[in-house]
Amino acid sequence: METDILKQMISVIRTEEQRRALLLTDQDQNFAYDQWLFTDEPFVNELCMMLLVTLRHQVERELVSLAACAADDGQEISDQQYEEKVNQLRKNKGIGWDWGKIKDRLKLESCEGYQHTEALRLLSNSYKHDPYMEPDKKLLELLQLKTGVNYASLPKSDALREGLAAFIALGKDATYCDIAERFVDIANDFLVTVQSRTKLSQVKRSPVSMKPSTFAH
Numbered sequence: 001m002e003t004d005i006l007k008q009m010i011s012v013i014r015t016e017e018q019r020r021a022l023l024l025t026d027q028d029q030n031f032a033y034d035q036w037l038f039t040d041e042p043f044v045n046e047l048c049m050m051l052l053v054t055l056r057h058q059v060e061r062e063l064v065s066l067a068a069c070a071a072d073d074g075q076e077i078s079d080q081q082y083e084e085k086v087n088q089l090r091k092n093k094g095i096g097w098d099w100g101k102i103k104d105r106l107k108l109e110s111c112e113g114y115q116h117t118e119a120l121r122l123l124s125n126s127y128k129h130d131p132y133m134e135p136d137k138k139l140l141e142l143l144q145l146k147t148g149v150n151y152a153s154l155p156k157s158d159a160l161r162e163g164l165a166a167f168i169a170l171g172k173d174a175t176y177c178d179i180a181e182r183f184v185d186i187a188n189d190f191l192v193t194v195q196s197r198t199k200l201s202q203v204k205r206s207p208v209s210m211k212p213s214t215f216a217h
Contacts, residue, residue: 113190
């Protein structure tokens, strides 16, 4: 997986974090505290959340591709065969992916780093789908955090941030930028592990034109 662009994005977020903190150095202490706690820090944290959602979708695309290439015991396949095998991994109605089939084919649950990528998936889903951006119960259980209590939204919850940091072997003071950067490395290492354990077919790619000869009118 290409990680350079994601890490450059994190660097941009860190720069924005530092810029906002610097603007508060000459402000009234109480104003600066409230501004950082309720506005600036959640804004920076949410940028990291968006990046983590992007990372999770990239991991999913990579796993679908690996699963499609793991179906023929290493024999070379054509573009068309590859697309057919990708489509076979879709759910019956064609919406979403059959993750049970993908997990079985790639033996994902036995790969080192699987639990970490599960945390990434659950975190992404909580951010995308919960109307109040609250952590999913399964995410809390995986992070060994209390369930049945009210949490602040994901970008504002120190408890969740500390739980995520501990789960991926970072200190409790780790920022969401630190957490995002660590998840990029975890995801990349996980995909490398999956690929190294799987006999993959090479796809014989057909030439692709960058200048289509026909245009829609």
